[in-house]
Amino acid sequence: MKEKEILALNAFDPDSASSMDTALGTAVQRRLRSFGNASVLFYQEPIRMARAEGVYMFDVDGRRYLDLYNNVPSVGHSHPRVVEAVSRQVGLLNTHTRYLNDVVDTYAERLLATFPHEIDHLVPTCTGSEANDLALRIARTCTGGTGFIATETAYHGVTSALVDLSPSLGLPLAKDSPVRLVPPPRPAGDETGAVFARHVAAAFEDMKRAGIRPAGLIVDTIFSSDGVLADPSEFLKPVVEAVHAAGALFIADEVQPGFGRCGQMWGFARHSIVPDLVTMGKPMGNGFPVAALAVRSQLLGAVPEEVELFSTFGGNPVACAAALAVLAVVEEEGLVANAAKVGSYLRHGLLTLAERHPLIGDVRGEGLLLGVELIDEARGPAAGNARKVTEAMRERGILLSATGPAGNVLKIRPPLVFQHEHADLFLLALDEVLASS
Amino acid sequence: MKEKEILALNAFDPDSASSMDTALGTAVQRRLRSFGNASVLFYQEPIRMARAEGVYMFDVDGRRYLDLYNNVPSVGHSHPRVVEAVSRQVGLLNTHTRYLNDVVDTYAERLLATFPHEIDHLVPTCTGSEANDLALRIARTCTGGTGFIATETAYHGVTSALVDLSPSLGLPLAKDSPVRLVPPPRPAGDETGAVFARHVAAAFEDMKRAGIRPAGLIVDTIFSSDGVLADPSEFLKPVVEAVHAAGALFIADEVQPGFGRCGQMWGFARHSIVPDLVTMGKPMGNGFPVAALAVRSQLLGAVPEEVELFSTFGGNPVACAAALAVLAVVEEEGLVANAAKVGSYLRHGLLTLAERHPLIGDVRGEGLLLGVELIDEARGPAAGNARKVTEAMRERGILLSATGPAGNVLKIRPPLVFQHEHADLFLLALDEVLASS
Numbered sequence: 001m002k003e004k005e006i007l008a009l010n011a012f013d014p015d016s017a018s019s020m021d022t023a024l025g026t027a028v029q030r031r032l033r034s035f036g037n038a039s040v041l042f043y044q045e046p047i048r049m050a051r052a053e054g055v056y057m058f059d060v061d062g063r064r065y066l067d068l069y070n071n072v073p074s075v076g077h078s079h080p081r082v083v084e085a086v087s088r089q090v091g092l093l094n095t096h097t098r099y100l101n102d103v104v105d106t107y108a109e110r111l112l113a114t115f116p117h118e119i120d121h122l123v124p125t126c127t128g129s130e131a132n133d134l135a136l137r138i139a140r141t142c143t144g145g146t147g148f149i150a151t152e153t154a155y156h157g158v159t160s161a162l163v164d165l166s167p168s169l170g171l172p173l174a175k176d177s178p179v180r181l182v183p184p185p186r187p188a189g190d191e192t193g194a195v196f197a198r199h200v201a202a203a204f205e206d207m208k209r210a211g212i213r214p215a216g217l218i219v220d221t222i223f224s225s226d227g228v229l230a231d232p233s234e235f236l237k238p239v240v241e242a243v244h245a246a247g248a249l250f251i252a253d254e255v256q257p258g259f260g261r262c263g264q265m266w267g268f269a270r271h272s273i274v275p276d277l278v279t280m281g282k283p284m285g286n287g288f289p290v291a292a293l294a295v296r297s298q299l300l301g302a303v304p305e306e307v308e309l310f311s312t313f314g315g316n317p318v319a320c321a322a323a324l325a326v327l328a329v330v331e332e333e334g335l336v337a338n339a340a341k342v343g344s345y346l347r348h349g350l351l352t353l354a355e356r357h358p359l360i361g362d363v364r365g366e367g368l369l370l371g372v373e374l375i376d377e378a379r380g381p382a383a384g385n386a387r388k389v390t391e392a393m394r395e396r397g398i399l400l401s402a403t404g405p406a407g408n409v410l411k412i413r414p415p416l417v418f419q420h421e422h423a424d425l426f427l428l429a430l431d432e433v434l435a436s437s
Numbered sequence: 438m439k440e441k442e443i444l445a446l447n448a449f450d451p452d453s454a455s456s457m458d459t460a461l462g463t464a465v466q467r468r469l470r471s472f473g474n475a476s477v478l479f480y481q482e483p484i485r486m487a488r489a490e491g492v493y494m495f496d497v498d499g500r501r502y503l504d505l506y507n508n509v510p511s512v513g514h515s516h517p518r519v520v521e522a523v524s525r526q527v528g529l530l531n532t533h534t535r536y537l538n539d540v541v542d543t544y545a546e547r548l549l550a551t552f553p554h555e556i557d558h559l560v561p562t563c564t565g566s567e568a569n570d571l572a573l574r575i576a577r578t579c580t581g582g583t584g585f586i587a588t589e590t591a592y593h594g595v596t597s598a599l600v601d602l603s604p605s606l607g608l609p610l611a612k613d614s615p616v617r618l619v620p621p622p623r624p625a626g627d628e629t630g631a632v633f634a635r636h637v638a639a640a641f642e643d644m645k646r647a648g649i650r651p652a653g654l655i656v657d658t659i660f661s662s663d664g665v666l667a668d669p670s671e672f673l674k675p676v677v678e679a680v681h682a683a684g685a686l687f688i689a690d691e692v693q694p695g696f697g698r699c700g701q702m703w704g705f706a707r708h709s710i711v712p713d714l715v716t717m718g719k720p721m722g723n724g725f726p727v728a729a730l731a732v733r734s735q736l737l738g739a740v741p742e743e744v745e746l747f748s749t750f751g752g753n754p755v756a757c758a759a760a761l762a763v764l765a766v767v768e769e770e771g772l773v774a775n776a777a778k779v780g781s782y783l784r785h786g787l788l789t790l791a792e793r794h795p796l797i798g799d800v801r802g803e804g805l806l807l808g809v810e811l812i813d814e815a816r817g818p819a820a821g822n823a824r825k826v827t828e829a830m831r832e833r834g835i836l837l838s839a840t841g842p843a844g845n846v847l848k849i850r851p852p853l854v855f856q857h858e859h860a861d862l863f864l865l866a867l868d869e870v871l872a873s874s
Contacts, residue, residue, distance in 0.1 A: 027537045034545035035534075036737045038560040038746040042535045049536035051529045057536075070532060072749065078528050087524035091515050092488045094724035095507060097472075098479045099486035099494075100464045108471035123475040126564045126726050127750055133596045158745050159570045160598035170743040282749055287531035289563050289726040289750035300473045306607040308595050309475040312509065312719055313564055313726040 012041035024048065042401075043394055052077030055415050055422050057399065066425055068414040069399040071369075074259055074283035075329040076417040082286045082325045089321035097124065097315045107320040110327055112294065114265050116274045121300045123293040124315025128255040128281025129157030131291045132218065134309070135277045136161055138295065139249045142302050145213030147248075149203045151184040153405045155225040156218055156253055165218055168225045178212045180204075184226035184405075185235060187364075193235035197242040204246035214248035216276075221267030222257035227404030228364045228371030228411070230262065236271035249276040249299070255291075256369065259283045260330050260416055263340030263367030270366065288322035289313070335416040342418050343367035349427040357434040359385055364409075368418060371403065372410040381406030385437055392433040398426055449478035461485065479838075480831055489514030492852050492859050494836065503862055505851040506836040508806075511696055511720035512766040513854040519723045519762045526758035534561065534752045544757040547764055549731065551702050553711045558737045560730040561752025565692040565718025566594030568728045569655065571746070572714045573598055575732065576686045579739050582650030584685075586640045588621040590842045592662040593655055593690055602655055605662045615649045617641075621663035621842075622672060624801075630672035634679040641683035651685035653713075658704030659694035664841030665801045665808030665848070667699070673708035686713040686736070692728075693806065696720045697767050697853055700777030700804030707803065725759035726750070772853040779855050780804040786864040794871040796822060801846075805855060808840065809847040818843030822874055829870045835863055 180203035223229035252275035257267025281291035354360035361375030617640035622633040660666035689712035694704025718728035791797035798812030
């Protein structure tokens with residue numbers, strides 16, 4: 001396990017497996033035996049998780065954890081409406097989209113209705129990685145280009161084509177890669193967007209000098225793995241202009257901010273922009289594997305039929321039933337407004353803690369995707385402290401993680417059913433942990 | 438819709454949507470409005486499917502179809518054991534693999550036990566495309582090469598990296614692609630393997646002359662999209678040797694033949710070989726999106742930690758619960774043996790039809806993955822007839838499709854719970870359809 005990942009992702013270090021109590025040690029050894037290098041476990045003492053409900057998870061010993069980490073079960077773990085929808089549909093029909101089925105078309109219409117009218121077509125996939133990979137294929141086809149830009153600490157997925165656009169993994173760019181990386185936007189008041197747009201324009205120019213035709217810019221519109229960057233609103237407007245001026249397309253990766261997390265249905269809405277392509281995934285089915293690409297019809301119409309857009313699992317009736325239930329819960333339980341309201345409360349609570357604890361250098365984000373930057377006495381990144389805080393919070397029964405280029409930003413993204421009382425529990429525990437750090 | 442696809446995949450032609458009866462026409466228009474170019478529907482009159490059970494599917498009017506097409510619901514549509522497993526686990530815990538959970542490790546152990554001992558590690562993914570894409574990444578890392586070989590009508594998935602290895606899509610190879618395509622094995626008795634191995638060796642040599650280092654050969658071990666090629670058994674043995682002689686790895690894509698379809702648990706077993714990497718998908722969860730890569734531990738151990746092997750949905754507890762139920766049903770209902778037994782019966786029935794119907798040029802395959810090659814009077818491919826037969830069979834309430842380079846091979850791959858009585862229904866209908874062709 002590389003040091004950065006241990007620091008940033010509070011990952012378990014397999015070398016310490018031998019020092020564990022019998023039951024946990026046995027469970028860890030079992031995992032390592034089957035998955036080897038592909039094992040990725042959280043915490044110095046990984047958790048044997050048994051069940052979860054709402055904002056709480058429970059381990060095999062019945063210990064309760066307040067979940068501020070998991071963004072996938074965004075309408076709450078084991079939401080009865082999603083459970084019912086999946087259980088019903090999986091016993092009825094679970095097939096691909098080559099037959100007509102009402103739930104598939106109903107979901108597509110309901111989902112497309114949440115987008116600006118220009119974005120009017122949907123391509124179902126199974127994972128966010130597949131949606132992003134497909135966005136690249138469509139952008140290549142529509143522009144005739146191959147050059148893509150991402151930010152320096154971006155994460156957009158794990159397919160071969162996405163690895164270069166996911167520098168947070170720590171792999172060097174492939175030789176002759178048509179990818180250019182730009183510094184993530186840095187808070188600079190009204191200049192934030194202009195500065196970022198200049199970086200993007202310069203990267204496209206650099207591409208052209210190397211004989212590479214621009215195809216697109218892909219950004220997570222809340223810049224989650226870049227350390228969470230939300231302000232000022234609308235800072236992406238000049239960036240879209242720079243992308244279009246280069247003849248490229250703007251791809252909004254909404255896997256993190258989408259489905260209400262940031263207090264609006266989509267992260268790009270905060271920027272008053274209309275992307276060319278939008279990808280979404282994780283929270284779409286509350287854990288059921290489903291993802292999609294939404295796209296302007298004139299772009300999709302330009303894609304020749306040989307560019308296969310079909311995927312076996314993508315948009316299957318069970319996936320659509322799960323996703324339809326999620327959308328209904330988001331709307332009926334007012335979770336977008338709840339994310340804004342409780343997110344604001346949580347943010348203010350964190351700002352109050354920041355006044356007392358010099359370890360907190362900044363509190364950023366929007367809705368229920370917040371970043372708390374930890375700094376040392378020289379105001380440099382305090383990644384070691386982020387890991388210590390994460391482990392200490394786990395000891396207190398609270399799950400969170402860390403992110404950002406230096407791994408020193410606490411990543412806070414609870415299920416969207418998070419309430420004031422849960423925020424209070426978290427703030428109290430964090431106050432105590434920071435006091436003893 | 439390209440002509441080839443209409444012929445081969447009995448796809449619906451959107452231009453004819455206007456001539457449909459009101460309810461169906463409305464449903465089709467609805468699909469086209471949301472999905473545009475990404476709509477892929479079967480049949481000149483697409484089916485509005487409502488439910489499915491065992492080997493039967495039912496449309497919204499209650500009409501019953503015998504399913505000889507769908508390989509995903511391989512233990513039978515809506516199998517109660519899988520439905521129960523999914524329903525139970527989705528209400529309990531549906532999260533990623535960064536926490537320990539018993540069902541994940543139990544499944545991994547059960548699945549790995551079905552492989553030769555050399556293949557001892559598992560990497561869960563969500564789709565077969567993701568598993569194949571990951572196989573390429575691991576092969577590149579382990580060999581230091583970038584050159585891959587596939588067959589000329591192969592299909593291995595839809596990510597950017599897999600498109601070149603999926604020439605059945607009809608896209609030209611990317612400029613400077615490190616991919617080489619070889620003719621699929623052709624029945625040549627004892628020489629079948631040697632001829633195919635020579636093609637593979639020559640392609641690796643061609644690669645090296647272009648300065649490309651070999652990384653791997655990827656084959657579907659039943660050559661499904663190449664028109665189904667199974668005989669003689671063991672013909673892949675000299676091919677594995679040719680691959681290793683070039684310093685490359687052998688990737689067995691078991692998405693089609695895996696999980697018992699061909700009368701053995703894995704398609705490669707028929708060839709008495711041990712692949713370096715094995716990918717699997719479609720039938721693994723009977724429709725629940727789940728896939729995986731199985732690999733020799735010394736290969737996985739050579740992959741640096743930066744090569745991210747984690748996927749959010751891959752191996753989640755619900756996916757593993759579904760897959761564990763599938764494995765249990767396959768074993769307890771003896772579906773591998775059933776595929777061999779009923780497949781053999783079906784094959785003999787088809788050979789009997791071939792004696793009466795000159796349109797049948799060849800009957801190939803193994804277990805419940807059979808190909809029936811249709812030929813014209815000059816013994817050339819009769820793709821138009823394949824489409825006509827597929828449509829006529831649908832009129833008789835039987836679902837099948839076509840495959841192969843010319844789209845003239847009827848593709849027969851029913852759920853593995855298919856019985857003699859279902860084979861009889863199919864053979865009777867096919868006899869009548871061929872008689873009136």
